[in-house]
Amino acid sequence: MKKIYRFLAIIALLSMSLTAKSQDAIGLTLLPQVPYGNMYNPAIPMSSDIFLGVGISNINLSVYNSSIKYSNIYNYENGTPVSINAVKFINSLDDENFINTDFSLDVLRLGFRIKKLFFNVDCKIRYNGEFHYSRDFLGFFLKGNGNYMGDNYADLSIGVDMSVATELALGVQYQINDKLIVAVRPKVLCGVANVTVNDDGTRVYTDEDTYEMTGDVNLNIKMSSLLDLGVEKVADFASIDFAQLNYQDILSNVRDNFGFGIDLGASYTFNKHFGVAAGVYDLGFIRWRNTREKHEHKENIMINEALCKDYEDLTNLHIDFNEFVEDMVSIWGDGYLAPSDEYKTSLKTRVMLQGYYELTPMLRISAIGQMYYVNKKIMRPSVTLAYSGSFFKVLNLTTSYTISKYSGNALAAGFALNLGPLKVYAVSDNIMLLSKRSAPITEMLTSYRVANFRLGLIFSVDYRKN
Numbered sequence: 051m052k053k054i055y056r057f058l059a060i061i062a063l064l065s066m067s068l069t070a071k072s073q074d075a076i077g078l079t080l081l082p083q084v085p086y087g088n089m090y091n092p093a094i095p096m097s098s099d100i101f102l103g104v105g106i107s108n109i110n111l112s113v114y115n116s117s118i119k120y121s122n123i124y125n126y127e128n129g130t131p132v133s134i135n136a137v138k139f140i141n142s143l144d145d146e147n148f149i150n151t152d153f154s155l156d157v158l159r160l161g162f163r164i165k166k167l168f169f170n171v172d173c174k175i176r177y178n179g180e181f182h183y184s185r186d187f188l189g190f191f192l193k194g195n196g197n198y199m200g201d202n203y204a205d206l207s208i209g210v211d212m213s214v215a216t217e218l219a220l221g222v223q224y225q226i227n228d229k230l231i232v233a234v235r236p237k238v239l240c241g242v243a244n245v246t247v248n249d250d251g252t253r254v255y256t257d258e259d260t261y262e263m264t265g266d267v268n269l270n271i272k273m274s275s276l277l278d279l280g281v282e283k284v285a286d287f288a289s290i291d292f293a294q295l296n297y298q299d300i301l302s303n304v305r306d307n308f309g310f311g312i313d314l315g316a317s318y319t320f321n322k323h324f325g326v327a328a329g330v331y332d333l334g335f336i337r338w339r340n341t342r343e344k345h346e347h348k349e350n351i352m353i354n355e356a357l358c359k360d361y362e363d364l365t366n367l368h369i370d371f372n373e374f375v376e377d378m379v380s381i382w383g384d385g386y387l388a389p390s391d392e393y394k395t396s397l398k399t400r401v402m403l404q405g406y407y408e409l410t411p412m413l414r415i416s417a418i419g420q421m422y423y424v425n426k427k428i429m430r431p432s433v434t435l436a437y438s439g440s441f442f443k444v445l446n447l448t449t450s451y452t453i454s455k456y457s458g459n460a461l462a463a464g465f466a467l468n469l470g471p472l473k474v475y476a477v478s479d480n481i482m483l484l485s486k487r488s489a490p491i492t493e494m495l496t497s498y499r500v501a502n503f504r505l506g507l508i509f510s511v512d513y514r515k516n
Contacts, residue, residue: 077464080438091329092233093315101510103159112502117147120496168223182209210247239309241336243275269346274338309336332397343390476505
């Protein structure tokens, strides 16, 4: 069997291997003096007449883990992990599991008001990675092929969707009257790189008499990149050297992978205490050109028994991505990725409904419902109850509790300091993660389903009272 810690680390970090939606740092939109309230709904009223953020105005990193939990990996004595329990761990997984990673950096954010219109320009770099895997994908490597004999085959199906893109957005907010605001935010995207893997049924069989392993493969890989990654075959993914890439290729090929998206929203204020809003975020696509593709459909192929080795514990984190790719290549084959036709990927669309009651600026209670669309078949709802308050126009605080079947329940918190024209803020969707700040990265990423942090500083002027 494979080393268990290697696979946990790879699964948690695989989506990040090309760089560095889910309900990431929703608390940021609840801080009244930070001009990011309209991030997910362009119609949320803005409190500043002018704001400017450059470089570090908004940095976000999120990891969402549907199933892997650190406490399910070990046997414990007196609260201390003493040995790995592979059976317990595998049984704790769902039939279908996922890891989602998200990173974004606002390079420029500018907003200004002209009478009843409010404009904002946003230029950012964004990355999203989604990794799906079956229970058997881990069970086969951790428990060994002896647990999958005869007709009890191991289903090693996985799915990968990783994209890096730049985005330029122009938002326009129009105040129809004292109560109603509508807004639209079109955006142009340039796709830098994408890798999509659809594995609809890789199966490994072990003969009950000879222990000989054979496999059926049904695989589809698509990729596109403005950078010359040097990927000709599947195994080449393990040898990409990001330090040696010529990133000027992005500028020379910027028109190749065009994308378009749009955000829509409306907000209505009943009186000084009550308000509601509805919005759609990231409705759109990216069209990928200069693509390569590999289709693989094979049955009854021989598999090297070296695929299964002994595992060690999680004491020392060791990520061997090369060996992981080599092992999957032994099943999938190492054929060439042939030039292919252009294809499209959809943005991860979010629909949001929210309402609030504000007794005073120090006491606002909000309820937020979200539906996050990964694709046509996968939808992830969540519900958030939040508190936010502004104290003496200097300190903003927020805390919230989110219920989600897919990324778990989480307690969030954040703050913002209003230092004149300078606003400094930090928000996390799971403050319990701070209790693991000195733990090994494997424990940190798997103790909770949500690991998220967003921070930044931004300049704004002419703060308006509610």
